Amino acid sequence: MGKTFQRPEALSDAVTHYCPGCTHGIIHRLIAEVIDELGIRGRTVGVAPVGCAVLAYNYFTFDFQEAAHGRAPAMATGIKRVRPDLMVFTYQGDGDLASIGMGEIVHAANRGEKFTTIFVNNAVYGMTGGQMAPTTMPNQRTTTSPFGRRVDEVGMPIKVAELLAALQTPGYIVRQTVISPKYIKRAKRAIKQAFTYQKEGRCYSFVEVVSTCPTNWGMTPMEAIQWTQDTMLPYYELGELKTPETTD
């Protein structure tokens, strides 16, 4: 009997810098598996954000660019426009994508750029130490909302997938999570679908992954999963918001 489980070729053997219980590692692996399965490693370029995943390129074995805060969709646009044959994806957190980079993501999606975005939403700024993000939940305590997010002052959290799905052009908008094996399988299917649409030159594809940040939430990994289930998922509903089939 041969090997039944091994590290994807697209994933490096670097020791992780992510915290215990962080779900970035799972999402990285899913992307690497999809890239292996589609056989596209040699023509893939990833774009890393600013945030915890700024070092994402350490864990992948294909070409990578490092963006400034929020600008990954503009960089991906630049790559894809001059090299439509390359497979391009941005990997962005919620501070990066939904705050400082909101302009870039909306316009890239609205132009129907033929790249893929993996949006990791863990409701907090991770790298800078747990500040409030546009996706922080109502009453959630962070280092800049020590009394909890007050929605009368800063509004309700932004549902990015819904916001992008309101645009006519973007083809594939989906939200999944990775807090259990069942959800991980669904998330992988979504990521594979997103890359497949890109491979077919079909549409812009966006996968939001509801994620955990035990360190900045001040929870154990298990508590973080439970909190995601109880607090985030009722607000950030999972599922396909838009597919090219429903758009066409």
Added chain:
Amino acid sequence: MGKVLMKGNEAIGEAAIRAGCLNYFAYPITPQSEVAEYLSRRLPEAGGVFLQGESEVAVSYMIFGAAAAGARIFTTSSSPGISLMCEGISYIAAAQCPAVFVNIMRGGPGLGGILPSQADYFQATKGGGHGDYRMLVMAPASVQEAVEMVMTAFPLAEKYRNPVMILGDGLIGQMMEPVEFPDDLRSEPSNKDDWATNGMDTRRSDKRNLVKSLFLDPDQLNRNNLALKAKYDRMNREEVRYETYHMDLDYRVLIVSYGTMSRVCRTAIDNLAEEGIDVGMIRPQTLFPFPVQQVHDAAQKQSCVHVASIEMSMGQMVEDVQRALQGVKPVSWYGKCGGDVPTPEEIMEFVRTLL
């Protein structure tokens, strides 16, 4: 192809295509929007890529992404737009990617005005964005020279893997002059396989490429900055370009002036010569690297009693002139920065006050 009459902005767009750059991203801003208008028609026809970005910030990163993927790429903008691009320019310089930026300057600060200016000298030559970086900055004084500088900018950007800026004032973009596009300035893009993220299959390699500007380790960051500095030192040694006027005379005043302003200075110098006042001029064609040694040597001439920096700003290049002179001769500044170009008479009047 012979000479054709073209508006500066359109000639700049055409020059990029003739130079072998078929990729352009931009955001409209007066007084250079004609470049984007021209290329939105011309690039698709030439098989190239045109895209209007959502902001100058986004455009600077589209440029970064495309440059890092190995494409020849350029953009054009004007002063407030360049301010927004400075963030991206800092990243592009740090990550050592080649790209060409054209700034058709208008008056500032703030929204300023839409008339010609040279008030972005500091921004272009001293940084603009954060960190220790420089751009190679070329300043054309005619539409023809703008064409030639745009065409030479691409191989220079690739040689140094660094952003190159063409710094023109609004007049360069707006006026019409006869131009030709020299075939010998056309160049093939360099091979970028050893660093560009152009896909491992493209370069038939198993080694992945990484384009980045983050160096958390202090030694690594210092090494990257030393590597950048070595390039800027080399530019200082090898890329200084300048033109002289009436330097064979026993000039009493030496003018340093660039761009459109230097053309008005020529007229003033001719008129002053008729009055019996000999004036010489150095016109820097590269602002970084600045012709430090040449300005210094020219000021040493026995007959020269004063050096004047004449520019459409409130006195920016004058600081480089002072740096070049090291106090050997007195230095003055004259200029205007509201959008009016100083007249030959105003310059003559100023020169007379120096004597």
